[in-house]
Amino acid sequence: MITKTVNQKAWFLVLPVLLIVALNAIIPLMTVVNYSLQDTFSPGVFFFEGTKWYREVLSSPRFHGALGRQFLYTGIILLIEIPLGVLVALAMPRKGPWVSVCLVLMALPLLIPWNVVGAMWNIFALPDIGLLGYGLNWLGFDYNYTQQPVAAWATVILMDVWHWTSLVVLLAYAGLSSIPDAYYQAAKIDGASSFAVFRYIQLPKMKRVLIIALLLRFMDSFMVYTEPFVLTGGGPGNSTTFLSIDLVKAAIGEFNLGIAAAMSILYFLMTLLVCWVFYTVMMRGEDT
Amino acid sequence: MAQIKLDQLAHSYDANPQTDADFALKQIDYEWDDGGAYALLGPSGCGKTTLLNIISGLLTPSRGSIQFDGNDVTHRTPEERNIAQVFQFPVIYDTMTVAQNLEFPLANRGVDSREIRKRVDEMLVTLDLTDKANSRAQRLTADEKQKISLGRGLVRYDVNAILFDEPLTVIDPHMKWQLRTKLKELHDRFGHTMIYVTHDQTEALTFADKVVVMYEGEVVQIGTPEELFERPDHTFVGYFIGSPGMNILPCKVDGAQAIVAGHRVALGGRYHVDDRARIELGIRPEFIRFAKTHEHGLPVWIESVDDVGRHRIAKVRLGDYQLNIIVPEGQELSATDHRIVIDADRCGIYVNDHRATGVTA
Numbered sequence: 001m002i003t004k005t006v007n008q009k010a011w012f013l014v015l016p017v018l019l020i021v022a023l024n025a026i027i028p029l030m031t032v033v034n035y036s037l038q039d040t041f042s043p044g045v046f047f048f049e050g051t052k053w054y055r056e057v058l059s060s061p062r063f064h065g066a067l068g069r070q071f072l073y074t075g076i077i078l079l080i081e082i083p084l085g086v087l088v089a090l091a092m093p094r095k096g097p098w099v100s101v102c103l104v105l106m107a108l109p110l111l112i113p114w115n116v117v118g119a120m121w122n123i124f125a126l127p128d129i130g131l132l133g134y135g136l137n138w139l140g141f142d143y144n145y146t147q148q149p150v151a152a153w154a155t156v157i158l159m160d161v162w163h164w165t166s167l168v169v170l171l172a173y174a175g176l177s178s179i180p181d182a183y184y185q186a187a188k189i190d191g192a193s194s195f196a197v198f199r200y201i202q203l204p205k206m207k208r209v210l211i212i213a214l215l216l217r218f219m220d221s222f223m224v225y226t227e228p229f230v231l232t233g234g235g236p237g238n239s240t241t242f243l244s245i246d247l248v249k250a251a252i253g254e255f256n257l258g259i260a261a262a263m264s265i266l267y268f269l270m271t272l273l274v275c276w277v278f279y280t281v282m283m284r285g286e287d288t
Numbered sequence: 289m290a291q292i293k294l295d296q297l298a299h300s301y302d303a304n305p306q307t308d309a310d311f312a313l314k315q316i317d318y319e320w321d322d323g324g325a326y327a328l329l330g331p332s333g334c335g336k337t338t339l340l341n342i343i344s345g346l347l348t349p350s351r352g353s354i355q356f357d358g359n360d361v362t363h364r365t366p367e368e369r370n371i372a373q374v375f376q377f378p379v380i381y382d383t384m385t386v387a388q389n390l391e392f393p394l395a396n397r398g399v400d401s402r403e404i405r406k407r408v409d410e411m412l413v414t415l416d417l418t419d420k421a422n423s424r425a426q427r428l429t430a431d432e433k434q435k436i437s438l439g440r441g442l443v444r445y446d447v448n449a450i451l452f453d454e455p456l457t458v459i460d461p462h463m464k465w466q467l468r469t470k471l472k473e474l475h476d477r478f479g480h481t482m483i484y485v486t487h488d489q490t491e492a493l494t495f496a497d498k499v500v501v502m503y504e505g506e507v508v509q510i511g512t513p514e515e516l517f518e519r520p521d522h523t524f525v526g527y528f529i530g531s532p533g534m535n536i537l538p539c540k541v542d543g544a545q546a547i548v549a550g551h552r553v554a555l556g557g558r559y560h561v562d563d564r565a566r567i568e569l570g571i572r573p574e575f576i577r578f579a580k581t582h583e584h585g586l587p588v589w590i591e592s593v594d595d596v597g598r599h600r601i602a603k604v605r606l607g608d609y610q611l612n613i614i615v616p617e618g619q620e621l622s623a624t625d626h627r628i629v630i631d632a633d634r635c636g637i638y639v640n641d642h643r644a645t646g647v648t649a
Binding site: 180182183185186188189190191192193196200201204205 | 341344346365366367371372373375376377379381382383384392393396397437440441
């Protein structure tokens with residue numbers, strides 16, 4: 001019979017971690033929960049409001065609009081960036097001196113601070129002085145992202161594709177590089193077409209990294225703030241006001257703490273839920 | 289099925305090979321008989337995989353040509369050559385079932401679907417995988433996966449040759465025997481030309497009718513397992529094959545006698561060799577025995593005796609040289625009198641590592 005030594009002092013060892021997590025996650029989150037359930041008129045005076053802010057947010061057309069735009073934006077981003085990233089990764093050289101050149105070029109957009117990306121595109125796309133805006137107008141397109149919602153959307157999406165496709169490329173490339181040569185050789189011997197090689201070797205082997213790419217791109221694009229804010233400020237009108245931009249407007253612009261807090265909680269839960277659904281659906285039938 | 293001919297074949301991974309050392313595979317001329325079971329045996333990096341990949345068409349040789357049944361296929365793809373290859377690590381298509389994996393090479397070649405069904409069912413029986421036909425290939429064990437790799441080659445009845453690149457490396461020891469037996473059985477049944485790359489002499493000697501021994505990019509001997517054992521053409525073959533390998537002793541030759549560490553050893557024939565060359569005497573541990581009490585023998589020191597089961601291996605010192613001697617079971621070693629007798633007919637004389645031919649009187 002083995003006797004276990006019971007030593008309650010072990011709990012003290014967990015304390016530092018608990019403190020850090022409490023300070024950086026639990027306490028801020030609980031503050032937000034607190035705000036979302038109360039109303040205030042002057043500092044220090046709070047009234048419990050129950051689910052009032054939640055009901056208000058969920059029934060407001062403004063929230064529906066922002067949410068709809070958010071899903072549309074994220075959907076378009078994923079539909080473009082994931083396939084494009086895989087295509088670019090497939091086209092990249094697998095060996096030789098060009099590998100590092102390509103990798104550095106690919107990594108460049110990822111190294112630029114987000115607000116700088118926004119500012120760059122803001123100027124790049126200006127119809128009177130920007131290369132893109134001026135060029136399009138010179139070619140005969142009527143393009144002005146500060147006034148046309150469609151142009152604003154196109155610019156915001158183009159910017160995100162430029163900024164973030166590299167991430168998908170790098171992940172997909174890592175997945176491709178990990179496939180042993182023997183697979184390609186076996187496929188040659190089995191007489192597989194290049195599409196079959198992609199479908200039965202490359203895609204299955206890239207599956208895991210693509211799941212990660214999809215999750216990262218979903219979360220980042222769903223929570224996007226800086227770049228569209230610097231580029232369009234949510235306009236023209238509300239046409240590029242995504243959830244996070246709307247949230248900041250409510251919290252800081254209008255100082256509507258209750259509404260903003262309720263929106264934050266809903267936003268957080270939605271991100272969590274979608275990520276979970278993605279993950280479970282895609283890992284189904286996968287051996288760990 | 290085809291007879292494969294290598295004509296002045298050589299390969300270098302350098303674009304402009306200058307010296308002999310730049311060649312991963314030095315010149316080789318050989319004909320592989322249709323339906324033969326061959327093993328390419330040699331240590332890592334000796335060029336055996338290079339040779340295999342040239343035969344399969346994954347590599348184009350820098351020099352020479354390769355012919356299948358008299359047709360030059362040097363620049364043909366593996367698919368056009370119609371060969372099958374099994375790799376060191378099992379290659380399976382993860383997302384497919386076992387049956388789909390076996391269908392794949394046939395479907396790619398546009399074989400009629402009823403014919404595919406028939407052949408795949410047969411192959412599943414042959415490989416004892418019928419009960420797993422519809423499970424995902426990813427979930428199988430390594431040896432089952434390797435069977436699928438093999439099966440994908442065998443479902444194509446008409447393949448010219450099946451090539452194996454150390455196929456048992458990742459297989460558990462107890463499964464190795466079973467798979468090897470299966471391979472032998474399939475070879476007997478289908479009669480494909482099989483070429484099997486390995487660095488394991490047991491695998492090579494049990495699988496193949498003929499073993500091609502390679503060393504530093506060169507084919508040093510091609511022969512049956514018996515020939516490799518009895519008459520190694522090269523010192524490398526001598527000590528690579530056999531357990532322990534052949535004893536190689538620097539010596540001088542004087543007619544039908546060799547002088548080893550100051551002692552004269554009788555040889556099976558007369559040799560005329562260039563004195564400036566590096567000359568060595570090769571003798572297998574099986575062909576040395578301890579002398580009987582009044583018999584003439586060479587005096588040695590016993591350094592150690594290891595019991596390896598069926599016999600013992602004595603490590604002895606003759607002058608400056610160490611030798612291994614196999615001591616049969618039941619033979620007692622004398623406590624003081626240690627002299628050995630070398631079987632003259634089994635001695636080989638090696639000049640610069642290559643076996644010299646002696647003239648028998």
